[in-house]
Amino acid sequence: MNPAHDKPIIEVTGLTAGYGEDIILRDISFQVYPGEVFCILGGSGCGKSTLMKQMIGLYHPSSGKISLDGEDIVTAEGRMRKNILRKIGVTYQSGALFGSMTLKENIKLPLEEFTKLPHDAMDLIASMKLKLVGLTGFGDHLPAELSGGMQKRAAIARAMALDPRILFLDEPLAGLDPITSAGLDALILSLAKNLGITFVVVTHELPSIYAIADRVIMLDKGHIAAQGAPGELREKSDNVWVRAFFNRLSPQEQHQQSGTP
Amino acid sequence: MQKQVTPRLMKKAVLAAPAAHVSLTTASGPPGAPLRLVLTGRLDADGTAQIWEKIEKIVAGVRGGAVALDVSGVEYCDGSGIAMLLDLQRLAGASQTALSINGLREEFGQLLAMFDLSDAATPAPSRRRHLDLPSEIGHAASRVWGDVWNLIEFVGEFWASLFYVLARPKALRWKDALHFAENTGADSLPIIILIGFLMGLITAFQSAIPLKQFGAEIFVANLLGLSMLRELGPLVTAIIMAGRSGSAFAAELGTMQVNEEINALVTMGLDPVRFLVVPRVLSAMAVMPLIVMFFNFFALIGGGVVMVSLGYPVVTYSKQVVASVTLTDMVGGLFKSVVFSHLVCGIGCLRGLQARGGPSAVGDSATSAVVSGIILIAVFDGIFAVLFYALKI
Numbered sequence: 229m230n231p232a233h234d235k236p237i238i239e240v241t242g243l244t245a246g247y248g249e250d251i252i253l254r255d256i257s258f259q260v261y262p263g264e265v266f267c268i269l270g271g272s273g274c275g276k277s278t279l280m281k282q283m284i285g286l287y288h289p290s291s292g293k294i295s296l297d298g299e300d301i302v303t304a305e306g307r308m309r310k311n312i313l314r315k316i317g318v319t320y321q322s323g324a325l326f327g328s329m330t331l332k333e334n335i336k337l338p339l340e341e342f343t344k345l346p347h348d349a350m351d352l353i354a355s356m357k358l359k360l361v362g363l364t365g366f367g368d369h370l371p372a373e374l375s376g377g378m379q380k381r382a383a384i385a386r387a388m389a390l391d392p393r394i395l396f397l398d399e400p401l402a403g404l405d406p407i408t409s410a411g412l413d414a415l416i417l418s419l420a421k422n423l424g425i426t427f428v429v430v431t432h433e434l435p436s437i438y439a440i441a442d443r444v445i446m447l448d449k450g451h452i453a454a455q456g457a458p459g460e461l462r463e464k465s466d467n468v469w470v471r472a473f474f475n476r477l478s479p480q481e482q483h484q485q486s487g488t489p
Numbered sequence: 490m491q492k493q494v495t496p497r498l499m500k501k502a503v504l505a506a507p508a509a510h511v512s513l514t515t516a517s518g519p520p521g522a523p524l525r526l527v528l529t530g531r532l533d534a535d536g537t538a539q540i541w542e543k544i545e546k547i548v549a550g551v552r553g554g555a556v557a558l559d560v561s562g563v564e565y566c567d568g569s570g571i572a573m574l575l576d577l578q579r580l581a582g583a584s585q586t587a588l589s590i591n592g593l594r595e596e597f598g599q600l601l602a603m604f605d606l607s608d609a610a611t612p613a614p615s616r617r618r619h620l621d622l623p624s625e626i627g628h629a630a631s632r633v634w635g636d637v638w639n640l641i642e643f644v645g646e647f648w649a650s651l652f653y654v655l656a657r658p659k660a661l662r663w664k665d666a667l668h669f670a671e672n673t674g675a676d677s678l679p680i681i682i683l684i685g686f687l688m689g690l691i692t693a694f695q696s697a698i699p700l701k702q703f704g705a706e707i708f709v710a711n712l713l714g715l716s717m718l719r720e721l722g723p724l725v726t727a728i729i730m731a732g733r734s735g736s737a738f739a740a741e742l743g744t745m746q747v748n749e750e751i752n753a754l755v756t757m758g759l760d761p762v763r764f765l766v767v768p769r770v771l772s773a774m775a776v777m778p779l780i781v782m783f784f785n786f787f788a789l790i791g792g793g794v795v796m797v798s799l800g801y802p803v804v805t806y807s808k809q810v811v812a813s814v815t816l817t818d819m820v821g822g823l824f825k826s827v828v829f830s831h832l833v834c835g836i837g838c839l840r841g842l843q844a845r846g847g848p849s850a851v852g853d854s855a856t857s858a859v860v861s862g863i864i865l866i867a868v869f870d871g872i873f874a875v876l877f878y879a880l881k882i
Binding site: 313318342 | 756757
């Protein structure tokens with residue numbers, strides 16, 4: 229990945245969005261390049277998940293443009309929209325696996341709806357995806373029979389069913405123990421490296437950010453407070469709040485550092 | 490073996506807990522000197538409860554004067570103790586009393602310093618707006634209009650998806666549809682049969698008593714046949730379906746909405762209406778005439794039991810029923826039932842898809858599904874009554 233030469237795979241330009249009269253995001257612009265692991269950070273309630281939901285076309289922005297692989301998801305409708313959605317995979321905070329279906333059925337669902345593959349082939353693909361996320365042998369389990377970490381991995385397997393170019397992960401590590409979290413981080417890195425998938429990850433787990441993120445943007449009060457590599461921001465950002473975030477400073481410590489009472 | 494904590498044991502434990510030791514003494518000094526209050530013991534929820542009102546009264550009584558509160562004897566102070574001290578500070582501030590708190594141990598002092606009275610004075614702006622009555626009425630009217638608009642939009646989406654599925658039968662998830670047909674149809678038979686039988690029995694019994702005075706008990710058969718086949722059969726079955734399946738669909742889809750499963754479907758490019766609503770509503774519409782027929786049949790059997798007990802042979806009763814109703818009566822009733830099932834299950838699914846927020850949203854959507862379902866049944870039953878009258882059915 230080389231931002232200077234590559235064409236961005238995601239381009240968000242002048243995005244302003246919110247719910248009703250409440251504006252959550254104001255004039256957001258950034259690019260994500262192919263093969264990058266790109267993290268969206270920020271405190272609770274700063275609009276991270278809203279930004280992701282705008283990017284995957286769940287909500288319409290008040291203004292701005294969101295281009296995924298060269299196509300604008302904001303204005304796309306019908307077949308064109310479906311074509312864009314086929315290129316992306318999404319996993320949600322809760323995993324959002326369909327509770328009445330086994331893991332294999334969950335993974336086969338997008339294949340059944342979008343391809344004309346024979347059933348044997350779909351079975352094989354589902355098994356491959358499960359192996360990729362380390363869940364071989366769990367194909368016939370219902371989501372409720374798995375632990376939280378396994379459900380998250382199964383959700384990634386389902387999101388990858390149609391071999392998307394971009395994977396969006398909403399808080400993938402929420403509620404997981406450090407070892408399971410590290411396992412998921414390793415999985416993300418390996419998928420990015422070996423399959424060239426671009427990741428957009430919404431998170432505020434610092435260890436994970438340092439482990440996986442190539443670049444991050446930090447949202448604060450609906451604006452981008454900073455963007456760049458996490459290591460750089462930690463050391464060099466002029467923004468006190470950004471440094472406090474990366475160094476895990478409490479509000480009191482932040483005041484002490486900035487010299488304000 | 491571990492002893493299970495029963496409410497009785499808990500009560501015993503609470504009663505056996507040592508009483509909070511806190512004491513408040515007042516010591517008045519020379520005239521002009523501040524009023525001295527001495528607090529000792531444990532300032533926890535139990536302790537503060539004993540003295541809160543008393544000390545408030547004392548501090549409020551010293552309007553414009555000075556109070557010196559000695560807390561050096563306080564050995565423990567938790568959130569409620571700090572709250573009491575803050576309350577005294579607020580009270581003193583409001584009545585221009587000079588309150589000094591002396592001898593507070595350092596760790597408790599740090600706790601007290603964490604709270605600033607001005608925080609409470611300027612609450613964070615709430616998103617809930619308080620409106621005056623005309624605005625409330627306007628907002629309520631706009632919500633009702635929005636709801637009707639959503640309903641119209643949903644019906645349109647449903648029929649568009651239904652035609653899509655009818656044109657491409659493979660697009661329907663038949664496995665799901667069969668499961669829902671079993672769930673809304675076969676599984677509901679016990680309650681349908683029970684209610685049908687009892688309604689027939691009770692209606693026949695209640696009407697047989699006055700009709701007997703005129704020697705016209707045999708017309709109970711006419712009454713039952715017409716009322717069940719045309720009106721009560723479809724109506725009661727639809728109400729049972731609203732309570733049983735409409736609410737279940739709302740809760741199921743509401744949970745999926747809260748768990749972001751619906752969002753997952755949308756971002757997979759799948760239409761939730763085609764994927765989730767069509768199999769449910771279609772299977773309910775398919776099984777509804779069957780369960781209404783069961784209801785009618787068992788209602789007539791219930792009536793038959795009463796008639797037999799009144800001394801009429803079964804043949805007489807059944808011939809009277811057959812003679813009093815026409816095929817049009819039955820088909821009209823079954824047609825109504827199909828529309829009712831569409832309404833109650835459709836509104837159930839819509840309410841589920843509209844669920845927003847946490848787990849309570851699921852409960853709300855189930856309640857709203859049943860209420861809206863019953864309202865729709867009543868409204869459409871009225872429309873059918875007028876329509877059937879106009880068409881002379």
